[in-house]
Amino acid sequence: MKLPKELYNGVIIFIGIALYFVLMEVLHLSNQFFLRLFNIVFIYYGVNKTLKSNFVEGKTDFADNAISALLTALTGVLLSIMGLVAYIYSKGGDSYIQTLSESLLFVGSPSVMTYNISLLFEGIVSAVIVTFSLMLYWKKKYPSD
Template identity: 35%
Template sequence: MKKRNFTFRYGLYIYLSIVAFFALMKVFNLEDVSELRLFNFVFVIYFVNKLIVRNFIEDDKVGYLYNLRTAFGASATAVFLSCASMLVYTTFVSPEFPEVLEGSFLFGRNLTGMRVVLVLFLEGMASSAIVAFTLMQYWKNYKREHKNVALD
């Protein structure tokens, strides 16, 4: 039986949840609150964990490296999509958004849309690796005991 790969699907889930969260921040005029921007980390952890659990439930023979690769791939997919969206947003929709980010403790001064995208890419890829590795360290020991975990 062929293994189903859910990497892109869960990367899309991460991306869409982050976009929805930032759209809500925009609607409620909270885009200048930098602490709320850190909340997107929760979406990454949640969906990467769901992907790992799904892989273990779908196929008993799924190994550590396969799960590590799919977990990192899902969050990296979300990073690429988020960078592309941020580039479009800072170029066409809201060119003044880098000025909003300059007041943040996460970014520096003299920001452009490309610098924001570069920082987003670097931070996203680093957090993708950290989340994938951390969750795999947890699940490598408990995968067989949690076989009855519900998918959705």
């Protein structure tokens, strides 16, 4: 059984982000908030891979490709958030979240779910931005009406 390319590339995004953050944790760089911004590179990679695959297959409908790209990005983001929830609970839950929230801009003491829901919204926004920016890049390769 062959997985849909959106799911496959979403899993690639998740694996890339997970390995990146584990590497940051091992190297004791997880408190450097600006390094967390580089996870968008993995989203760009996975979405671009989906769009490239669509183009090779001859799928040039702009709306269909936009939906495919957005599904890829959202799959990666949702899997990453689920992985983060599991990781936080494995490290101690709310007590571990306090160490994470010190390096981000959270006021007070967020719970695990508050922390992850806010990251989910941030991830959805980044997925939309990545999709739109890559669709603008790929638009020149599609035949115009």
